[in-house]
Amino acid sequence: MSTHPIKELGEVALTEEGMTFHDVTETVASVTERSAPRNWWIALFIAASFAGVFGAAVGYLVWQGVGVWGNNAPVYWAWDITNFVWWIGIGHAGTLISAVLFLFRQKWRTAINRAAEAMTIFAVICALMFPGIHVGRPWLAYYMFPLPNSMAIWPNFKSPLIWDLFAVSTYFTVSTLFWYVGLIPDLASLRDRAMGMTGKFAKVRATAYGALALGWRGANRHWQHYERAYMILAALSTPLVLSVHSVVSFDFSTSVEPGWHTTIFPPYFVAGAVFSGFAMVMTLMLIVRAVYGMKAVITMKHLELMNKIMLVTGTLVGYAYGMEFFIAAYSGNPYEKYVFMNRAFGPYSWAYWTMITCNVVSPQLFWSKKLRTSIPVMFAVSIFINIGMWFERFVIIVTSLHRDFLPSSWGYYRPTAVDVCTYLGTLGLFFTLFLLFIRWVPMIAIAEIKGVLPQADPHAEEHGDHEHHDHAAESDAALAPGE
Amino acid sequence: MAADPKKTEASEHHAPAKPRPAGPIIIGPKELPAPPKAVAARKRTSLLLAEYSTPAKCLHAAEKLRDAGYKNFDAHTPFPVHGMDAAMGLPDSPLGYLVLCGGLTGVSIGVLMIWWMNGVDYPIIIGGKPGFTLPASVPIMFELTILLSAFAAVFGMFHLNRLPRHHHPIFESDRFRAASDDKFFVSVEAEDPKFDLKKTRVLLEATHADAIEAVEETVAGESPKEETH
Numbered sequence: 001m002s003t004h005p006i007k008e009l010g011e012v013a014l015t016e017e018g019m020t021f022h023d024v025t026e027t028v029a030s031v032t033e034r035s036a037p038r039n040w041w042i043a044l045f046i047a048a049s050f051a052g053v054f055g056a057a058v059g060y061l062v063w064q065g066v067g068v069w070g071n072n073a074p075v076y077w078a079w080d081i082t083n084f085v086w087w088i089g090i091g092h093a094g095t096l097i098s099a100v101l102f103l104f105r106q107k108w109r110t111a112i113n114r115a116a117e118a119m120t121i122f123a124v125i126c127a128l129m130f131p132g133i134h135v136g137r138p139w140l141a142y143y144m145f146p147l148p149n150s151m152a153i154w155p156n157f158k159s160p161l162i163w164d165l166f167a168v169s170t171y172f173t174v175s176t177l178f179w180y181v182g183l184i185p186d187l188a189s190l191r192d193r194a195m196g197m198t199g200k201f202a203k204v205r206a207t208a209y210g211a212l213a214l215g216w217r218g219a220n221r222h223w224q225h226y227e228r229a230y231m232i233l234a235a236l237s238t239p240l241v242l243s244v245h246s247v248v249s250f251d252f253s254t255s256v257e258p259g260w261h262t263t264i265f266p267p268y269f270v271a272g273a274v275f276s277g278f279a280m281v282m283t284l285m286l287i288v289r290a291v292y293g294m295k296a297v298i299t300m301k302h303l304e305l306m307n308k309i310m311l312v313t314g315t316l317v318g319y320a321y322g323m324e325f326f327i328a329a330y331s332g333n334p335y336e337k338y339v340f341m342n343r344a345f346g347p348y349s350w351a352y353w354t355m356i357t358c359n360v361v362s363p364q365l366f367w368s369k370k371l372r373t374s375i376p377v378m379f380a381v382s383i384f385i386n387i388g389m390w391f392e393r394f395v396i397i398v399t400s401l402h403r404d405f406l407p408s409s410w411g412y413y414r415p416t417a418v419d420v421c422t423y424l425g426t427l428g429l430f431f432t433l434f435l436l437f438i439r440w441v442p443m444i445a446i447a448e449i450k451g452v453l454p455q456a457d458p459h460a461e462e463h464g465d466h467e468h469h470d471h472a473a474e475s476d477a478a479l480a481p482g483e
Numbered sequence: 484m485a486a487d488p489k490k491t492e493a494s495e496h497h498a499p500a501k502p503r504p505a506g507p508i509i510i511g512p513k514e515l516p517a518p519p520k521a522v523a524a525r526k527r528t529s530l531l532l533a534e535y536s537t538p539a540k541c542l543h544a545a546e547k548l549r550d551a552g553y554k555n556f557d558a559h560t561p562f563p564v565h566g567m568d569a570a571m572g573l574p575d576s577p578l579g580y581l582v583l584c585g586g587l588t589g590v591s592i593g594v595l596m597i598w599w600m601n602g603v604d605y606p607i608i609i610g611g612k613p614g615f616t617l618p619a620s621v622p623i624m625f626e627l628t629i630l631l632s633a634f635a636a637v638f639g640m641f642h643l644n645r646l647p648r649h650h651h652p653i654f655e656s657d658r659f660r661a662a663s664d665d666k667f668f669v670s671v672e673a674e675d676p677k678f679d680l681k682k683t684r685v686l687l688e689a690t691h692a693d694a695i696e697a698v699e700e701t702v703a704g705e706s707p708k709e710e711t712h
Binding site: 157160174185193218450 | 545564568579619622629633637640650654
């Protein structure tokens with residue numbers, strides 16, 4: 001429980017040494033109070049333009065029908081489901097960081113959990129677009145819900161696609177609740193700062209953040225239930241996040257399609273989801289850390305730990321790729337064997353080897369401490385992993401479908417411009433939402449960071465202070481108030 | 484390292500430190516207010532607020548209030564302080580039971596919905612499989628368990644905390660704004676049977692408070708101050 005790093009074990013503080021409670025509030029909250037840097041506007045302009053492209057592509061799709069996509073016999077699921085699975089997977093790291101690492105008392109998570117949870121929500125929004133639009137007539141998408149409809153028929157609850165609907169919508173709802181509950185004390189911080197501000201928008205800020213903070217007053221009688229609720233939500237989200245990607249994998253593994261019908265899919269999909277999600281968190285955090293000067297809170301220790309998780313999950317994914325081949329060979333099933341040979345050496349072998357290079361080879365660089373603590377290397381690898389994990393889903397979906405049992409129905413899938421615009425458009429939507437988030441919402445959990453500072457321990461003053469007397473003078477100099 | 488007294492001192496004063504007389508700053512009436520002279524707003528002391536610079540001082544103040552037999556008091560801290568529940572003598576949170584009820588409701592709704600819709604009202608027979616079958620219902624039963632448990636956890640927490648509550652007398656204090664930044668507060672409500680403006684203040688003065696404030700609330704005679712919190 002102690003927040004004191006044990007120097008003898010080589011532990012280091014979770015934030016820069018000598019950070020005060022006020023420094024934390026100031027560092028995080030001031031981002032939402034200053035006017036946005038010019039680069040933020042440029043980034044928002046680019047992202048919002050792509051989001052506009054998404055709107056246009058979807059509008060055209062709804063107007064014309066799904067024929068404007070490249071999907072056709074035999075590849076009926078192509079980029080839409082690839083994108084869906086990719087986005088859902090990205091979301092998983094947010095829940096992993098916020099819930100699983102919380103249950104394991106990994107206090108380093110506090111620096112990144114808020115942004116990672118926001119990323120989860122935005123990624124799930126992007127993911128949910130695809131099942132919505134690929135049904136062809138999105139205005140009838142409510143047929144999937146157990147609602148009375150004009151045909152007096154209910155959904156088929158034995159269908160994995162309906163399981164998926166329940167899993168993903170539960171996931172979105174619970175992630176949003178978890179995120180909001182975590183935000184309440186920080187919204188109260190923003191409200192209290194706005195109360196002391198003067199200026200045109202001070203009143204608007206105080207009203208808006210005040211309404212959202214629900215009158216939070218940091219009361220211990222509240223913290224008691226709040227902490228319990230937070231822990232229960234973490235305990236609920238942990239099996240939830242494992243179930244969501246398992247259910248997504250059921251969409252494939254409950255079919256009889258060679259290449260899909262395998263029992264390894266649920267754990268393999270979950271490992272891949274965590275892998276891709278951490279890569280996306282890394283990409284975003286490196287940008288935010290550089291642009292907003294968050295190096296004191298998001299330290300190299302955090303980045304290194306995330307790289308280690310990517311190394312583990314990347315290796316797990318590599319194991320799953322190998323095991324799929326082994327089982328295909330061991331099964332003696334000629335269709336199964338053919339699908340895997342075709343993946344690696346058939347017409348889509350370029351996609352397969354891109355996937356292997358990005359997902360299995362590139363994270364192996366992180367065995368070296370020098371490379372996993374190098375910002376350019378980790379940024380490049382995180383981008384590679386994002387690309388590689390998109391290709392993984394593409395390979396699973398398209399290579400399995402394009403040549404199955406009957407050679408007479410074989411084909412080759414090519415995306416159309418509308419496919420490409422829709423995909424790039426969701427990236428625009430995601431980044432637009434994320435940029436708005438870092439502009440208006442505390443992007444780091446203020447209250448949680450304060451709770452892991454050494455002076456947060458009420459027994460701090462009673463601890464012996466044998467090791468630091470000689471550093472006292474320097475620390476005092478470093479702590480001189482900035483204002 | 485946090486035990487370094489100099490450092491802790493330095494971290495408390497982000498504003499330039501002013502020399503201050505010994506003892507806490509006293510804000511608000513020292514005695515019970517005199518009867519109102521005019522018909523104007525009548526003010527009533529609704530709580531006493533003591534400010535501390537470290538979690539430890541706040542924790543010890545809470546222990547003193549608990550030992551003195553106060554019931555309507557609270558600690559206000561920027562983050563949950565470890566050991567504060569015990570220091571205040573709070574019983575365990577009952578939230579877990581609410582969540583259990585939510586989860587049981589979720590799993591029941593899940594199984595009953597699927598059984599009735601697919602097994603009774605309109606069986607869809609595909610591949611000769613039964614209309615209702617338990618194994619195929621597990622994913623949705625599980626998801627609904629999680630969903631309703633999460634609702635119970637969040638809305639149960641709001642209920643136990645009586646949130647949202649945007650108006651509270653404590654927000655009348657300007658110093659209290661630092662409770663979400665870097666100061667630690669203890670508040671004693673006037674409703675507490677043991678509350679006595681003088682005696683309670685003496686008790687709080689003995690807890691090394693940096694400031695003690697009697698927070699006043701406007702009662703009848705004038706519309707309450709319009710302020711959004």
